[in-house]
Amino acid sequence: MAAYNLAGRRDNKYKARLKITVFEGGLEAFRDAVEAEFARTRAAFSGVDQALLAEIEAAFAPPALPLRDAGAYHAAWAADADFRAFATQNVVAHKVPGYGIVTVSLKAHGATPGDATAAQMRKLADLADAYSAGELRISHEQNVILPHVALADLPALHRALAAAGLGTANAGLISDIIACPGMDYCALATARSIPVAQELATHFKALGLEQEIGQIKIKISGCINACGHHHVGHIGILGLDRAGVENYQITLGGDATERAAIGEKTGPGFAYDEIVPAIERILRAYLALRQAPEETFIETFRRLGAAPFKAALYDEGARDAA
Numbered sequence: 001m002a003a004y005n006l007a008g009r010r011d012n013k014y015k016a017r018l019k020i021t022v023f024e025g026g027l028e029a030f031r032d033a034v035e036a037e038f039a040r041t042r043a044a045f046s047g048v049d050q051a052l053l054a055e056i057e058a059a060f061a062p063p064a065l066p067l068r069d070a071g072a073y074h075a076a077w078a079a080d081a082d083f084r085a086f087a088t089q090n091v092v093a094h095k096v097p098g099y100g101i102v103t104v105s106l107k108a109h110g111a112t113p114g115d116a117t118a119a120q121m122r123k124l125a126d127l128a129d130a131y132s133a134g135e136l137r138i139s140h141e142q143n144v145i146l147p148h149v150a151l152a153d154l155p156a157l158h159r160a161l162a163a164a165g166l167g168t169a170n171a172g173l174i175s176d177i178i179a180c181p182g183m184d185y186c187a188l189a190t191a192r193s194i195p196v197a198q199e200l201a202t203h204f205k206a207l208g209l210e211q212e213i214g215q216i217k218i219k220i221s222g223c224i225n226a227c228g229h230h231h232v233g234h235i236g237i238l239g240l241d242r243a244g245v246e247n248y249q250i251t252l253g254g255d256a257t258e259r260a261a262i263g264e265k266t267g268p269g270f271a272y273d274e275i276v277p278a279i280e281r282i283l284r285a286y287l288a289l290r291q292a293p294e295e296t297f298i299e300t301f302r303r304l305g306a307a308p309f310k311a312a313l314y315d316e317g318a319r320d321a322a
């Protein structure tokens with residue numbers, strides 16, 4: 001940051017990005033500036049401040065999570081299909097036995113990704129107090145995480161979330177899309193993002209393919225600034241302006257996990273009304289190409305590369321039929 005603060009284009013909001021500083025000055029020059037700054041600050045570094053470290057540790061002390069009887073959880077699992085879907089899709093194991101980490105999806109099908117009303121936010125705060133040791137976190141995936149939920153409380157939490165319109169069981173599925181504000185709200189946008197996400201979510205729900213497709217990360221940005229992280233989406237969608245008309249470039253194979261990868265551009269972009277059918281062609285190719293239902297989209301992509309997906313994407317016969 002110190003190096004960037006000296007070299008960055010803070011004079012121009014369109015260029016005030018680290019990536020632009022690196023692009024304009026070159027990686028070597030920026031690396032040299034960082035090393036010089038590091039040498040300067042390192043000389044003044046006198047070791048970890050133990051008092052400060054203790055203060056930070058105390059502020060982030062894990063909550064007490066007593067052992068609870070999970071009978072209510074097992075009963076709801078056996079009796080309630082909606083609960084089962086929610087517990088399967090939106091809950092992962094906590095390191096403390098008998099507890100789970102709950103993703104509250106802000107991706108109801110057809111809604112604006114990441115949006116919550118004031119009433120829903122108040123409800124979430126109350127539910128965090130009641131069921132998650134007073135803690136909730138906002139994730140970069142535009143959802144809310146309740147990090148310390150006893151499985152015993154999960155049925156009651158699910159009922160409360162569902163009553164508030166927050167019970168969508170789609171974490172990690174195709175409708176759990178990251179989309180930047182795009183043309184609807186952002187002055188820098190060159191294309192719409194939110195309506196693309198909404199149409200993808202409702203389209204695949206209507207096709208009944210959401211569960212079948214399984215885990216997939218679709219990410220959408222409305223300009224090259226990439227706030228929607230499209231470059232690290234399994235399927236990335238970048239909205240551009242081509243002579244005053246929205247045009248969407250698709251990338252495949254990006255990954256934001258420990259196997260980080262930048263997505264590969266597929267080829268020519270698509271008009272707004274072509275983008276949903278284009279994504280459908282890619283995903284129907286995936287369903288045909290995967291070795292087993294357990295093989296996720298990104299695993300199939302890593303095994304086969306981009307070629308078969310590009311072939312499906314630019315299959316003129318399929319496009320005409322659509």
Ligand code: SF4
Nearest residue numbers: 180186189222223227
């Ligand atoms: S990526 Fe989206 S939010 Fe970011 S600057 Fe571009 S249009 Fe705006």
